[in-house]
Every structure is written in C-alpha cells, then in structure tokens.
C-alpha cells in the first residue's frame with residue numbers, strides 16, 4: 521500500500537479554516553480546545569506573515585483602550601458582542617501566560633519587547649495544544665456546499681470536507697505578502713454583499729509641484745491634528761518622498777475620499793496668533809523664524825514661511841493685525857492629497873463582507889449555515905494602534921466558540 525504523503529489532507533474535519541493569520545489561528549486554537557477537529561489551510565509559505573511584519577517587527581498586538589468606537593463598519597454595533605466576549609485583557613493574559621515581554625509605547629498601544637515572532641509562536645503553541653493542524657503552501661481551488669450540510673474544498677493538496685468552513689483570508693493590503701480577494705470571492709459565490717473596499721491606514725501621495733516645494737523635508741516630522749470630515753487625530757505627521765505619512769496621516773486616511781480636503785493643525789494645543797503676540801511682547805527684537813523654531817524644526821519653519829510668502833523680520837516690526845494673520849495662516853495647512861499609496865503599503869482594507877449577512881455573536885453567515893467569516897475580510901476595520909489585531913483575536917475567538 522502506498523504511504524500517504526506528508527501533504528495529504530485528512531478527508532474530513534469538523535472545522536476547516538482558510539487563512540493562517542491572526543484571526544484564523546485564534547479561531548483554530550479556540551475550536552480545537554473544544555474538542556473539534558480543526559484544519560487550517562494557507563497558500564503562503566509560512567503562517568502569520570502580517571503578524572511578523574507588524575508594528576515595525578514588534579507587533580502592536582492590542583490596545584489597552586479598545587472599544588467599539590475605535591472601529592469603522594457600516595454597522596457600528598456589529599463588533600460589540602465579540603469585542604466584549606474576548607477583550608484586550610484576555611489577550612494580554614495569554615501573552616503573560618507565555619511570558620512574552622511587552623510594553624506600552626503610546627496611547628495604550630502594546631508592543632512586544634522583542635519580536636513579532638513571539639506572537640506567532642504563541643498562536644502556533646496554542647494550536648498545537650488544541651491539536652489543530654496547520655498546512656501552508658495550499659491553494660484552494662474550489663469551494664462547494666454539500667447536499668445535506670457542510671462544505672467540500674478542492675485544494676492543491678487534495679480534497680477535504682468539513683462541517684464548518686471559516687474564511688479568515690484577510691483583506692487586500694500588501695499583495696506581495698500574499699493578500700488575495702479570496703474571501704470576497706467566496707462571499708459573492710454564496711450570494712453575500714460586499715461593502716466596497718479601499719486601502720486604509722495608508723500614506724497620502726501629493727502632486728509633483730508640491731513635492732518639489734517639499735524636497736528638503738522627507739524625514740521631517742511634527743505633531744499635528746489631522747482632520748477630514750468627522751475624523752480628527754492628534755499624532756505625528758511625517759514628510760516622505762511621495763507625500764505624507766506618520767500615524768496622524770494613516771489614521772485620517774480612513775476618513776478620506778478622493779478629492780477631499782484634509783486639514784492639519786500644525787501647532788495643536790497652541791493658539792498660534794495669540795502665542796506670536798505674546799512672543800512679540802517678550803522678545804520684540806527676535807526674528808519670526810527664530811521664535812517659530814521653538815515649535816518646528818528649522819527646515820519646517822523655512823518651508824511654512826515660504827509657502828505663505830511670509831518674510832521673517834524682528835517681531836516688533838509686525839503690527840498686531842499682521843501678526844495675527846500670520847499666526848492664522850501658519851496654524852492650519854489645508855491640502856487635497858493626489859491620492860494614497862494604495863494597497864501596496866496600506867495596513868488594512870476598509871469595507872469587506874457586509875456584516876448584515878453575519879451573526880455578530882458567532883460570525884456565522886445567516887443565510888449559509890456552517891459558513892463563517894472572521895478578521896479583516898469582514899467590514900470591520902480598526903484604527904491604527906493594535907485595534908485590528910484585537911478584532912482578529914475577538915472575531916476568531918467568537919467563531920471558535922461556535923463552529
């Protein structure tokens with residue numbers, strides 16, 4: 521008798537999960553611990569690639585302040601149940617159980633002290649303990665519902681049948697890391713709606729003439745309040761060779777649409793006109809550019825003054841009205857980005873499988889028993905700062921308890 525090759529799949533499992541990323545591995549461990557037989561399939565050559573590259577290699581694995589308000593979705597209530605049943609404290613307890621050292625960087629963002637790999641190792645150890653099998657380099661060729669319930673998948677490693685099928689294949693960001701539209705295709709195949717997708721948590725690009733004016737600035741950063749429509753974020757902005765990035769820009773990109781204006785308060789918390797007036801009283805002989813260097817780097821001062829055609833003179837030479845006008849001009853920078861860097865560099869995908877189709881308690885598709893969607897493939901997108909992983913853990917856990 522021929523020995524089965526190492527790659528042969530079990531013919532049948534209780535739970536089949538497509539995608540060995542954050543949500544899929546959490547779901548596998550949770551379901552496996554309940555005694556379900558679990559198989560996770562991924563087309564990539566290794567699991568958790570996005571976890572490995574996240575947080576600059578240190579994985580910002582959750583946020584201390586995670587709340588439903590930190591998520592975008594056509595139905596803002598959808599994420600509440602799962603987030604309440606598997607909280608940031610649950611994941612932190614798991615991280616502590618594995619002795620993984622971590623720290624808060626800023627704004628409740630928790631990062632590994634060492635490497636993101638600590639989190640992937642944790643998830644794989646959890647899967648092993650739960651006897652969940654994980655296979656990589658496996659292409660899913662077709663998915664079909666079986667008469668009488670369950671699903672049958674044809675894959676590059678053979679056919680497999682399951683009672684519950686969980687789609688955890690993520691969004692479209694960073695195609696070079698293996699992102700595919702697989703989850704959306706499956707949703708469409710089974711008649712589910714997709715909320716239109718777009719790149720989010722992504723740098724802005726600018727027009728060529730603006731970039732020429734900014735040619736000395738790439739690498740310069742400053743604290744700003746970035747706002748667009750109803751969104752406003754108080755964080756750092758960074759000039760790049762293509763345009764603007766940094767946490768404030770990534771955050772506001774989730775609110776931005778083609779052609780819209782973004783406003784940057786360049787001195788958040790300071791009333792610049794009033795501040796300049798006060799500086800004139802205290803330092804009448806000091807040049808404008810010198811006092812502004814208390815707030816911005818010299819390069820930025822030069823750029824902002826040039827941009828508005830403002831000549832730097834000793835402060836006493838400006839009348840009160842003129843100084844107020846200068847302060848107002850310098851305080852706010854409004855611009856219409858030419859676009860974004862797109863999925864090539866975006867951290868997440870906004871939109872996705874419409875949550876109207878999905879039970880917020882179990883992540884099961886209401887019209888297709890046994891079919892589940894979890895993680896980023898759903899129309900639930902977090903802010904920058906560990907929220908997207910918390911959604912992956914929470915939705916993965918919710919489905920893992922139900923499959």
Ligand code: FDA
Pocket residue numbers: 538539540541542543544561562563564567568569570571573574575576579580581582658659660688689690691693694697698699700701702866867868894895896897905906907908909910912
């Ligand atoms: P995820 O993308 O993690 O996993 C999907 C899996 O499905 C992948 O392993 C993929 O190979 C597999 N797959 C796709 N198509 C398939 C197919 N057709 N067949 C089989 N398998 C398939 N978030 C955060 O909270 N903190 C952070 O620090 C960061 N940092 C960060 C940096 C960068 C550069 C990016 C791109 C993203 C982040 N994120 C983040 C976002 C975070 O990585 C993301 O939201 C989660 O990984 C989503 O988890 P999922 O499990 O849903 O998808």
